Amino acid sequence: MSKKDKWPIYVPKPTFERLKKYYAYLMQIDEDYISSDELAKKFNIKPEQVRKDFTYLDITGKPKKGYHIPLLVEELGKLFGTRVLENLIIVGAGNLGSALAKYMGFEKMGVKVVAIFDNDPKKIGSFVGELSVLPLSFLERVIKRFKVRIGIICVPEESAQEVANLLIKKGIKAIWNFSPVPLKVPETIIVENQDITSGILTIKHILAKK
Amino acid sequence: MSKKDKWPIYVPKPTFERLKKYYAYLMQIDEDYISSDELAKKFNIKPEQVRKDFTYLDITGKPKKGYHIPLLVEELGKLFGTRVLENLIIVGAGNLGSALAKYMGFEKMGVKVVAIFDNDPKKIGSFVGELSVLPLSFLERVIKRFKVRIGIICVPEESAQEVANLLIKKGIKAIWNFSPVPLKVPETIIVENQDITSGILTIKHILAKK
DNA sequence: TAGATTGTTAATCGATTAACAATC
DNA sequence: TAGATTGTTAATCGATTAACAATC
Structure with a gap:
């Protein structure tokens, strides 16, 4: 075999x-x-x-x-699985969420950002790259329409768990968590934590020893 | 003891x-x-x-x-070493570099972004948060003035190595590398790689199995 | 006191490395 | 062929876990 x-x-x-x-x-x-x-x-x-x-x-x-x-x-x-295309959505149109939405390297990895969401009325309707920021009420429609299984969480830590719950309720199967909070999710849901600031602690630790 | x-x-x-x-x-x-x-x-x-x-x-x-x-x-x-304050600089004022420059969570980790650099004349002089984008010719001055030991690399992969060399030449001791290239540096220099997209490969791998 | 929770030792598990035979 | 480099087995190393005594 x-x-x-x-x-x-x-x-x-x-x-x-x-x-x-x-x-x-x-x-x-x-x-x-x-x-x-x-x-x-x-x-x-x-x-x-x-x-x-x-x-x-x-x-x-x-x-x-x-x-x-x-x-x-x-x-x-x-x-x-980079040859199978997956659509993904981003929740949180702050600095990091916007940067990810515009990130060019996703294509090589077989993923495509199809929508970005925020709950701030001032942001809704504005453009991030070619995507217009949508309100969370559009979540369900977008997820169904684009068969989205992956959601990126780029919201402040206070709302990360809440957004995770919502995404799961709307059918998301995997969460890519850019917030620094450990999320509580059902066992069937995949969570990948991407704490982008933790690297600085390693650097400071090593520098402190010098 | x-x-x-x-x-x-x-x-x-x-x-x-x-x-x-x-x-x-x-x-x-x-x-x-x-x-x-x-x-x-x-x-x-x-x-x-x-x-x-x-x-x-x-x-x-x-x-x-x-x-x-x-x-x-x-x-x-x-x-x-979060109680010792370190100044850091960012090279590359693209989406990610700008997002990091505006990131609020650094203070808790005892680091402060003191400058952001780019070599694109169109970006130089523009503001990212409260910082104005500087040309690379200012590197040496800023590093000396603020006693900067840590540099963040947020440039496209093609120029990552070149920027690393430059930073090291100007006295930087630690590089926080947000580009996806492995950098070649002298042994005395600390490199922390922060590949922010690698998480998606884990997710896709697991999803592919379902 | 009884019970909960820590702290530590020893056993287990799993990953890295050394050694070397196989192969182009 | 000789030499370079792979592929694999076995030894080593290091991290996790189980077990349990110590302690508040």
């Missing part, structure tokens, strides 16, 4: 996180082959680890050449 | 990442005590893990009550 037949593909969490990085990097470069050694150097890890990571994918390298990059990109794309 | 005397405080990486989350959460809530069990429930982990994590800090809990929150916040603040 080939690994292709095993579904879901299991990869350990640390491996999965590294595969994401390899993917982002490999999509950018325009070469035929890359060795585990070269890739490892890029990310300050050991080449053995790169090879081990790739054993979870249905791909093998060539001795003396390395791994075929287009093949790697394709296999990784399958793992991440 | 108390743990306070050991410097640098060593914490395993996974523990460190969890401590950041506890910190963000604990700063928000207004209670006296919290038990390892309550905290664990919030983050879907085991209470033993929370207690183990806290053993790395110079703090103990009280049987039957739990951990004193203000004390936790203080100890964690020390670990992350």
Whole structure:
């Protein structure tokens, strides 16, 4: 049985996180082959680890050449489901929500922002890129119309849980949470927390030691 | 010897990442005590893990009550160096850079954005919040004047490495990299990568399996 | 006191790394 | 062929968890 037949593909969490990085990097470069050694150097890890990571994918390298990059990109794309297009919506048209709505890199990941919502009457109707800001009363319609399964939460922490509840009620299956609050959701709902400020704590910790 | 005397405080990486989350959460809530069990429930982990994590800090809990929150916040603040103010600069006044420049949550983390730079003549001189966008020729002056050690990179991937080199040349000690490229830097320079789009790959992977 | 909750040791689990045979 | 690089097994390392004694 080939690994292709095993579904879901299991990869350990640390491996999965590294595969994401390899993917982002490999999509950018325009070469035929890359060795585990070269890739490892890029990310300050050991080449053995790169090879081990790739054993979870249905791909093998060539001795003396390395791994075929287009093949790697394709296999990784399958793992991440980037070839299946998903529509997504953003709730919260503040600085961060607006920046995400205008972000150009989503296409490569197979996602598209179809609407942005806010509850501030002053923002509703205004434009963020090509999207006009909608009131929350439009949520249900948009979700049904575009078969949206993913919602991004970009609201202040006080309202994050409330918005999460609403999204779930309206049929959203996965929440990408940019607020710094841990959300309470039913087990069937996927939550991915993206705390964009936590990195500064690592930096300050290291700097403080110097 | 108390743990306070050991410097640098060593914490395993996974523990460190969890401590950041506890910190963000604990700063928000207004209670006296919290038990390892309550905290664990919030983050879907085991209470033993929370207690183990806290053993790395110079703090103990009280049987039957739990951990004193203000004390936790203080100890964690020390670990992350949030009580020492650091000035930081942003390079790249696009959507994301501008959003970060206007971000209100930095103060709590003991950092302040003192300047934002761009090389686009159309952007230079325009305002992002209260800051006017500066040309890169001002970098050196600003870094010296404000004793800046941390620089945020928010430029397109093509120029990320170039900007990193420039920042390092001008004396920056730590780079918070919001571009999706792995940067090549000398060993003495701290790099924290904050790929804000990688979360979507996790979500799509899980959704694809359903 | 009894009960709840901490703190710590030891066992388990899982990921990384070293070593090396296989292969182009 | 010799040499470079992969792929895999086994050893090591480190983190999580279970168990339970200590304590308020």
